[in-house]
Amino acid sequence: MTRKCAIVTGAARGIGLATTDLFLEQGWTVAMVDRDAEELRKVASARDHVLAVERDVSNPQDVNAMVRDTLERAGRIDALVNNAGVAEFGPIEDCDFEMWRRVMATNLDGVFLCTRACTDALKDSRGAIVNIASISGLRASTLRVAYGTSKAAVIHLTKQHAAELGEFGIRANCVAPGPVKTKLSMAVHSPAIIQAYHDAIPLNRYGSERELAEAIVFLASDKASYVNGQVLAVDGGFDSTGVGLPALREPV
Template sequence: MQETPRSAEGRIALVTGAARGIGLASVERFLAEGWKVALLDIDGGNLEAAMGRLAKPDATLAIVADVSDPAQVNAAVRQVEERFGRLDALVNNAGIAIFKPLLETTFEDWSKVLAVNLSGPFLCTQAAAPLMAAHGGGAVVNITSISGLRASTLRVAYGTSKAGLAQLTKQQAVELAQHGIRVNAVAPGPVDTAMAKAVHSPEIRAAYHDAVPLARYGLESELANVIVFLCSEKASYVTGQVVAVDGGFEATGIGLPALRGHNG
């Protein structure tokens, strides 16, 4: 017997790192599909600007919090419950990157990146799961990275944190299934975010274009489409997966551009 998907109307999502980039694009996608959304970000100024841009005060809630602080995370989930009464989806998008060579990465750098990128999703999911379970379950999407699937220079802390998040996703999926909670991850490849535009030189962009079979950067909206799909009833039998949304980058292996288009 095929189940009838529940309507998105009245459903609630919490998105971390929601003030810009992939997080904000996900918020916009949720709202377009009838969800109400709590936006969490550590940057109050950017969060206020995002709320002004959305201009949907009845359907949104702004929360300024640090995902690496257990007390702030627990308080944030209580705010969601007080405002909306339930929680159906959590998107663990908040993250930071410190790009340094291995031998120049300090323990402070290492600890900061892992605190936000790995401990943050652990804390947020742990805090949110009981509220989800109390209302029949829900979905969690962790935003990892291609850097967690393929090693690269300058990413010893960032890449390791994202690889750990991919494994955390599977642990969470296995343990939370009994509560009706699905957990998946999205691993973005190169995406045209503000950070990428600021730090990727023309040479870097050209190199990515050569390495990605679709020969372009992804769009924030393309990531948001997959994130919201994984939170929806359309993905009701999908859990424990890491979905690379990367234009084929991770699938290419050595992927020499000179061999592309040749059959042998």
């Protein structure tokens, strides 16, 4: 119980898994939260100092159980990384209410529920919240009416938590990833989309999961002890150039 403990949601793959590994490298315990039980068990079994917590962040009962599970086994919560998210893209006319709610339930409700459930423990540790938004929450883009809106709301929710929880020593910050090279993005992005992203990003490449993890773990650490209510775009400069590329409007 002397090791700091981070809860990382959506930890079974991608940015969440890379963030878990970096916390572990720095001597933390990590409660790995994911609703994909099979994948979670597989990756957790290959790591020490982790807790596999099979929960759905959009379900209030699951979220409360997540906190109980973590406190019972780790004794503390020093950081909450709200990374779990879903991405459903398509033209605005194809976004029905069911799709809207699926996206909001995880991307926005999940952040609210997890933060609310962790607040008392974070007060005790004077800990940190790091929410994962997106550049799609900073600037409108094509095919992302629900996704982009959910991420814009996460950005404001982060600032709201920073304003209200700061007096308890809790810092809340947000990372807004740009295009990241993951197995999923490489599977669904056509060569034309990949080239369009490269052309629009000043660094001319996708980011890596590890690069995102570095920013997340920094904001959760004591090195960022006076950083609160901020949005850090980790995007190779993409937000500075605008979004909404013509190639993204083409069917994948």
